[in-house]
Amino acid sequence: MSLLHLGFYSAFTLSCLGLAFHRTHLISALLCLESMMLSMYIALSTWPIENQAAASSLMPILMLAFSACEAGTGLAMLVASTRTHGSDHLHNLNLLQC
Amino acid sequence: MTYFVLFLGVCFVLGSLAVASNPSPYYGVVGLVLASVVGCGWLVSLGVSFVSLVLFMVYLGGMLVVFVYSVSLAADPFPVAWGSWGVVGYGVGFILVLAVGVVVSGVVGDWKVGVISVDSGGMFSVRLDFSGVAMFYSCGAGLFLVAGWGLLLTLFVVLELVRGLSRGAIRAV
Numbered sequence: 001m002s003l004l005h006l007g008f009y010s011a012f013t014l015s016c017l018g019l020a021f022h023r024t025h026l027i028s029a030l031l032c033l034e035s036m037m038l039s040m041y042i043a044l045s046t047w048p049i050e051n052q053a054a055a056s057s058l059m060p061i062l063m064l065a066f067s068a069c070e071a072g073t074g075l076a077m078l079v080a081s082t083r084t085h086g087s088d089h090l091h092n093l094n095l096l097q098c
Numbered sequence: 099m100t101y102f103v104l105f106l107g108v109c110f111v112l113g114s115l116a117v118a119s120n121p122s123p124y125y126g127v128v129g130l131v132l133a134s135v136v137g138c139g140w141l142v143s144l145g146v147s148f149v150s151l152v153l154f155m156v157y158l159g160g161m162l163v164v165f166v167y168s169v170s171l172a173a174d175p176f177p178v179a180w181g182s183w184g185v186v187g188y189g190v191g192f193i194l195v196l197a198v199g200v201v202v203s204g205v206v207g208d209w210k211v212g213v214i215s216v217d218s219g220g221m222f223s224v225r226l227d228f229s230g231v232a233m234f235y236s237c238g239a240g241l242f243l244v245a246g247w248g249l250l251l252t253l254f255v256v257l258e259l260v261r262g263l264s265r266g267a268i269r270a271v
Contacts, residue, residue, distance in 0.1 A: 021120070032118060057146070
């Protein structure tokens with residue numbers, strides 16, 4: 001495997017693992033999502049270089065646009081839950097208590 | 099120069115490790131800023147400077163700025179940094195998972211470092227990323243409109259999410 005591929009692949013895996021484990025704050029999970037988007041952007045940017053396909057360099061820009069949408073929506077949910085519960089601690093989101 | 103690019107790659111992985119191990123959000127954002135700056139440098143070293151500058155301006159200068167001031171909503175009175183045992187434990191555990199995965203998959207010893215050219219070895223007169231992204235305005239005009247429509251829709255989604263007083267999606271107050 002090329003070391004470039006190993007770099008963004010391991011960054012993606014680390015961010016996935018970071019998203020999967022329990023956190024105190026909701027915004028830490030959102031930061032892990034952003035880190036996943038960053039590693040995917042780098043991956044999509046290196047693909048047109050390796051395959052010399054210029055039209056594929058549209059993909060990282062498009063992905064960045066939709067990732068901005070997703071980050072905005074996630075932060076809106078963070079703000080809404082902070083205004084309702086007083087903080088963004090994940091143990092406050094316990095509506096489905098069992 | 100090869101070693102410098104490999105160092106940028108290592109810093110990218112370390113930046114995302116800093117986000118994934120469980121520090122306070124203040125330090126997580128620092129890790130994300132480091133990872134995106136180093137990622138831009140990495141893309142520049144590969145030759146695609148346009149997508150690197152787009153990443154810098156849109157991601158670092160737009161999205162991360164919004165994240166930095168949203169982190170102030172999540173303020174900890176005593177932030178947990180990289181000296182505490184919980185964060186160090188998470189970090190060591192993640193590095194261990196990564197190392198075991200790399201060794202078990204048999205990639206060790208199979209490293210390749212290549213040289214890639216951005217102008218097709220001299221056959222292109224414009225660079226690869228400039229000419230590719232310019233297709234947003236010619237063949238990819240439909241994609242451009244879809245992306246713009248999605249961004250406009252997100253504004254209204256955000257408006258409805260933070261609206262309160264029993265008319266909103268999440269807020270009850």
